[in-house]
């Protein structure tokens with residue numbers, strides 16, 4: 413029988429088959445080969461045992477989720493303070509994995525929306541669907557239809573709150589700790605929840621991962637850079653002459669924060685390189 417892992421907790425995996433939901437353990441051989449089943453995996457089960465895992469179309473290490481169609485990146489406009497550097501970092505990480513992105517700016521009810529419309533339209537101009545919550549929660553529900561989605565974002569931005577809006581799962585949310593400017597971790601396990609014939613997973617952390625890519629790959633994850641015609645093929649938009657990206661930043665056609673965040677990621681990747 414085949415099914416999808418929809419939940420993992422303490423080494424046990426809940427598998428959803430067309431007929432039923434069964435809690436399974438993996439064959440010992442997986443552990444010996446250091447293969448850990450992930451939520452999202454399509455698996456074959458026999459007698460409540462996972463005997464094989466189908467190749468994954470994509471996967472995250474932390475949180476351990478596979479076969480995603482979309483990552484919903486949640487950024488709060490306030491509490492915790494709007495962090496476009498973290499947003500651009502997550503976008504680059506997900507672009508690098510070649511997974512579709514939906515952007516959500518939360519806590520719109522606590523700010524003057526007009527102050528943030530420019531940011532919204534800039535990211536829309538890159539081709540990303542962008543929503544403000546709680547106002548546009550119904551639109552997001554449509555994004556989940558028939559797909560497997562993961563909600564990512566800094567602690568306290570409102571990921572669990574958002575998922576609760578959809579189907580009243582009563583995931584634990586936490587009153588934000590004002591002193592720290594962030595919520596506490598309350599999401600302990602990974603689980604796909606059923607919404608609109610699709611699936612959505614809350615995640616505990618995500619967001620402060622290393623950028624595990626080279627500089628050319630990084631530059632390709634910035635959609636508005638990729639389409640610019642620089643003088644040199646393979647331009648990394650740092651010091652090269654005839655760089656159209658730099659020219660367009662100066663003319664305000666590329667958002668300055670995007671370019672500055674790019675440069676900070678370049679620096680981070682350079683600092684990580686082993687020195688001989």
Ligand SMILES: Nc1nc2c(ncn2[C@@H]2O[C@H](COP(=O)(O)OP(=O)(O)O)[C@@H](O)[C@H]2O)c(=O)[nH]1
Nearest residue numbers: 519546567568569570571572573585586587588
């Ligand atoms: N005003 C307002 N508060 C929100 C919103 N989303 C979340 N919160 C609050 O922010 C805090 C953290 O939310 P939570 O969903 O636990 O964040 P998570 O850590 O990303 O899962 C809670 O006190 C929520 O009630 C929102 O859109 N507007």
Ligand SMILES: [Mg+2]
Nearest residue numbers: 571572598599
């Ligand atoms: Mg949460």
Ligand SMILES: [Zn+2]
Nearest residue numbers: 642647649655
């Ligand atoms: Zn360039």
